[in-house]
Amino acid sequence: MLNFTYDIPIKIYFGKDQHKKIAAHLKSYHNILLVYGQNSIKRTGLYSTITKELEKSNISYKELQGVQPNPRISSVRKGITLCKDHHIDFILAVGGGSTIDCSKAISAGFYWKEDPWTMFEHNNETHLKEALPLGCILTLSATGTEMNRNAVITNQETQEKKAIHVDCIRPQFSILDPTLTYTVSAHQTACGVVDTMSHIFEQYFSNTKEAYLQDRLAESLLTTTIHYGPIALQQPHNYEARANLMWASTLALNGLLTYGKETDWATHGIEHALSAITDVTHAVGLAILTPAWMRHVLTEETSEKFSEYGRNVWNITEKDKFKAAEQAIQHTQDYFTKTLHMPKTLSDINVKEDQLEKIADKAVSNRAIGRYKKLNKPDILEILKDAL
Amino acid sequence: MLNFTYDIPIKIYFGKDQHKKIAAHLKSYHNILLVYGQNSIKRTGLYSTITKELEKSNISYKELQGVQPNPRISSVRKGITLCKDHHIDFILAVGGGSTIDCSKAISAGFYWKEDPWTMFEHNNETHLKEALPLGCILTLSATGTEMNRNAVITNQETQEKKAIHVDCIRPQFSILDPTLTYTVSAHQTACGVVDTMSHIFEQYFSNTKEAYLQDRLAESLLTTTIHYGPIALQQPHNYEARANLMWASTLALNGLLTYGKETDWATHGIEHALSAITDVTHAVGLAILTPAWMRHVLTEETSEKFSEYGRNVWNITEKDKFKAAEQAIQHTQDYFTKTLHMPKTLSDINVKEDQLEKIADKAVSNRAIGRYKKLNKPDILEILKDAL
Numbered sequence: 125m126l127n128f129t130y131d132i133p134i135k136i137y138f139g140k141d142q143h144k145k146i147a148a149h150l151k152s153y154h155n156i157l158l159v160y161g162q163n164s165i166k167r168t169g170l171y172s173t174i175t176k177e178l179e180k181s182n183i184s185y186k187e188l189q190g191v192q193p194n195p196r197i198s199s200v201r202k203g204i205t206l207c208k209d210h211h212i213d214f215i216l217a218v219g220g221g222s223t224i225d226c227s228k229a230i231s232a233g234f235y236w237k238e239d240p241w242t243m244f245e246h247n248n249e250t251h252l253k254e255a256l257p258l259g260c261i262l263t264l265s266a267t268g269t270e271m272n273r274n275a276v277i278t279n280q281e282t283q284e285k286k287a288i289h290v291d292c293i294r295p296q297f298s299i300l301d302p303t304l305t306y307t308v309s310a311h312q313t314a315c316g317v318v319d320t321m322s323h324i325f326e327q328y329f330s331n332t333k334e335a336y337l338q339d340r341l342a343e344s345l346l347t348t349t350i351h352y353g354p355i356a357l358q359q360p361h362n363y364e365a366r367a368n369l370m371w372a373s374t375l376a377l378n379g380l381l382t383y384g385k386e387t388d389w390a391t392h393g394i395e396h397a398l399s400a401i402t403d404v405t406h407a408v409g410l411a412i413l414t415p416a417w418m419r420h421v422l423t424e425e426t427s428e429k430f431s432e433y434g435r436n437v438w439n440i441t442e443k444d445k446f447k448a449a450e451q452a453i454q455h456t457q458d459y460f461t462k463t464l465h466m467p468k469t470l471s472d473i474n475v476k477e478d479q480l481e482k483i484a485d486k487a488v489s490n491r492a493i494g495r496y497k498k499l500n501k502p503d504i505l506e507i508l509k510d511a512l
Numbered sequence: 513m514l515n516f517t518y519d520i521p522i523k524i525y526f527g528k529d530q531h532k533k534i535a536a537h538l539k540s541y542h543n544i545l546l547v548y549g550q551n552s553i554k555r556t557g558l559y560s561t562i563t564k565e566l567e568k569s570n571i572s573y574k575e576l577q578g579v580q581p582n583p584r585i586s587s588v589r590k591g592i593t594l595c596k597d598h599h600i601d602f603i604l605a606v607g608g609g610s611t612i613d614c615s616k617a618i619s620a621g622f623y624w625k626e627d628p629w630t631m632f633e634h635n636n637e638t639h640l641k642e643a644l645p646l647g648c649i650l651t652l653s654a655t656g657t658e659m660n661r662n663a664v665i666t667n668q669e670t671q672e673k674k675a676i677h678v679d680c681i682r683p684q685f686s687i688l689d690p691t692l693t694y695t696v697s698a699h700q701t702a703c704g705v706v707d708t709m710s711h712i713f714e715q716y717f718s719n720t721k722e723a724y725l726q727d728r729l730a731e732s733l734l735t736t737t738i739h740y741g742p743i744a745l746q747q748p749h750n751y752e753a754r755a756n757l758m759w760a761s762t763l764a765l766n767g768l769l770t771y772g773k774e775t776d777w778a779t780h781g782i783e784h785a786l787s788a789i790t791d792v793t794h795a796v797g798l799a800i801l802t803p804a805w806m807r808h809v810l811t812e813e814t815s816e817k818f819s820e821y822g823r824n825v826w827n828i829t830e831k832d833k834f835k836a837a838e839q840a841i842q843h844t845q846d847y848f849t850k851t852l853h854m855p856k857t858l859s860d861i862n863v864k865e866d867q868l869e870k871i872a873d874k875a876v877s878n879r880a881i882g883r884y885k886k887l888n889k890p891d892i893l894e895i896l897k898d899a900l
Contacts, residue, residue, distance in 0.1 A: 133520075139514065340736055
C-alpha cells in the first residue's frame with residue numbers, strides 16, 4: 125500500500141426529498157447562480173421545486189442554462205461574466221457531470237485573472253487556490269464529480285478536452301436524491317453503470333501490491349453496481365436500485381479506491397481519443413474498449429489479478445487462473461452487451477478501420493499511457509483492432 | 513437505504529514515516545499540549561522523534577502524560593487546566609483510543625463552562641459547539657476514534673462510562689503510520705482485530721433493507737481484517753498487514769458503514785456492563801460475547817443475513833440457510849479463539865454464574881438494547897449464560 129493523504133471534506137445530503145431542503149443550505153448566501161443543462165429539469169418539475177424553494181427563502185438567483193454534454197469553455201466564460209455582473213456568491217449546479225464540471229470551472233474561473241481556458245493549460249493547477257463556493261443537486265449517477273476535485277472542459281475551437289484537479293473546486297455539498305434519477309432513460313442508466321464500472325476498473329487493476337483493502341472495496345462497488353444495473357433498467361422507479369447505483373457511482377471516484385494505489389486510466393485515455401474523433405458517447409466507447417483492453421493486458425502474470433476479479437465479482441470457480449481470467453473478461457463483455465444492451469464492437473458504432481490510426485495517435489500524443497501496463501501506439505492499435 | 517448526511521472532514525496522513533512530518537501540520541500553532549499514555553512511546557523512541565521535530569520547528573509544548581486505558585475524567589480535568597494555564601492552542605494526541613478520547617474530551621472541555629463530566633450527562637451534546645483544534649498520531653489499530661466524532665470517558669467516582677458524539681471534537685487530522693504498530697504485542701494486536709470486527713458487526717447486522725452497498729463494504733473490511741489478523745500476529749513487522757489492519761480499523765468506524773442504515777450495538781452494551789463489573793479487557797469481552805449474541809439473534813428470519821455473511825466472508829457453500837448461518841457463527845468463534853487465541857467463555861476469564869444477573873441489570877439499565885433484535889434482561893441473561 126502506498127502512502128496517501130485522505131481529504132474529502134465534501135458534505136453529502138443523501139436520500140429521498142433531500143433536494144426539497146435546498147434553501148436550508150444556502151442561508152448565508154445572497155446571490156446564487158443556478159447552472160443547469162437542457163430542458164429536462166423543467167420537464168421533470170425539478171426546476172420549479174428548486175426555484176420555489178429559493179424564492180420562499182428570499183434567495184435571489186440568476187441562471188446559466190443550456191450547459192451541454194462535454195461542457196464547453198464558452199459556457200464557462202458566460203458563467204464567469206454572470207457571476208461578476210450579478211455579484212454571485214454561490215453557484216448551485218443542478219444536473220449531471222457536465223453541469224457540475226462547468227460549474228466547477230466557473231467557480232475557479234471567477235478568481236482567475238486570465239481567460240479561463242488558461243486554467244486548463246500549462247499545468248496551471250498549482251496556481252488555482254480560490255473558487256466561489258459551490259453546491260450540487262445531482263440528477264444522474266455516473267461521473268462521481270459531485271464528490272471530487274476534478275473538472276473536464278472542452279474547447280471547441282482547439283478541439284481539446286482538458287481537466288483540472290484542484291481542491292478549491294470541490295463542492296461544499298452535494299445533494300444525492302435517488303428519486304431524481306427515476307426519469308433517466310434505460311440507455312442513460314446503462315451508460316452510468318458502465319461509467320461507474322470503468323472508473324472502478326481504472327483504479328482496481330494496478331501494480332501496487334497488497335492494497336488489499338482497496339481491492340475489496342472496489343469489488344464491493346462493482347458487485348453493487350452489477351447487481352442493481354439491470355434492476356434499474358427494468359424498474360426505473362425502484363428506489364433501492366437507484367440509491368445503491370447513486371452512492372456507488374459517487375464512492376467510485378471520490379478517492380476512496382485510489383488512496384494508497386497506483387491507478388491506470390489507459391482505457392479512458394483511448395476512449396477520449398475515440399469520442400473526440402467519432403463523437404460516440406463516452407460510456408458506449410468504454411463498454412466497447414474495456415474488454416479489448418482487458419484482453420490486451422492479460423498475461424500469465426496479470427492472470428492472477430483477473431482471476432481474483434472473476435472469483436470475487438463474478439463467482440467464477442474455474443481453478444486454472446488464465447481460464448478464469450478469460451471467463452471474467454467474457455462476463456464483463458456479456459454484462460455490457462447482453463444485460464445493458466451496449467454495442468459490442470467499434471463496427472457497431474460505424475467506426476471504420478482507416479480511422480484507427482488517427483485515434484491511436486491522438487490517444488498517445490507522444491507518450492505512453494496507462495500504468496498497469498504501459499501502452500504505446502502499437503498496443504493501442506491492437507486494442508482498437510480487437511474491438512473493431 | 514435510509515437518508516443520511518455524510519460529513520467526514522478529517523484529514524488522514526497515511527503511511528510510512530508520516531509521523532516524522534508532524535511539525536509541518538502544526539505551523540500555525542504556538543503552544544501544543546502533547547497528550548500520551550504510559551511509557552510505551554518513550555520506550556519505542558516515538559516520544560523522542562516527535563519532541564525533536566517540535567523543537568526543531570520552535571513549536572513550544574506542554575505534556576499531559578499517563579492517560580490510562582479507559583481514560584478518566586480526572587485526566588480530562590488535568591488536561592483542561594494545563595490548556596488554560598499555558599495558553600494551549602492545539603492538542604496533539606499520541607497513542608491509541610484512550611489517549612485520543614481523553615484529548616477529545618479536553619478539547620471540548622476547554623470551552624465548557626462547567627465541570628467536564630457534565631458534558632457527558634443530561635444529553636448535553638447539542639450544547640457542545642466549540643473545541644480546541646486536535647490532531648492525532650495513532651499507535652494502535654482498533655477503536656476508529658482517530659476519524660470520528662466520538663469520545664468515551666470513565667468517571668471512577670460514580671463508576672460510570674459515558675460517551676459524547678459531537679462534530680466539534682473531530683480531529684483536524686490523524687497520522688496513521690503502520691510502522692508505529694510494529695511493537696504492539698500479539699495479544700493487543702488480536703484485541704484490535706476483534707474490536708474492529710465487532711464495530712463492523714454492530715453496523716452490518718441491521719434491519720435496514722437493501723443497504724446493499726454498505727453491506728458489501730462491511731464485508732470488504734471484515735475480509736481484510738480476518739486475512740491480515742494472523743499475519744500481523746506471526747509477523748509483527750509485516751508492513752502490509754499492519755497497513756491494511758490500520759486502514760480497515762479506521763474505516764470501520766468513521767461513518768462509512770453506518771450512513772444509510774440502522775445499527776445495533778447490543779454486544780457493545782453488554783460488554784460495557786461486563787467490563788465495568790469484571791474489569792476484563794473490552795476486546796476479550798467482545799470475543800466471548802459476540803458468538804453468543806449471534807446465536808441468540810439467529811432465527812429462521814435472520815438466517816438469511818447470517819448465511820449471506822457466511823457466504824461472502826467465510827466462503828461457506830452450504831445451501832441450507834440455517835446451517836450456513838450456524839457455520840458462519842462457528843467460524844467467527846473459531847477465528848477468535850483458535851486464530852487470535854482469545855478466551856472462549858466467561859468461565860475462562862473467571863466470571864461466575866452469580867455475577868450474570870448484575871451484569872444483565874447494568875446492561876439494560878431500564879431499557880431494551882440493540883436494534884437488530886431488541887434485547888431485554890432475560891435475553892441478555894440467556895446470552896451471558898450461553899457464553900459462560
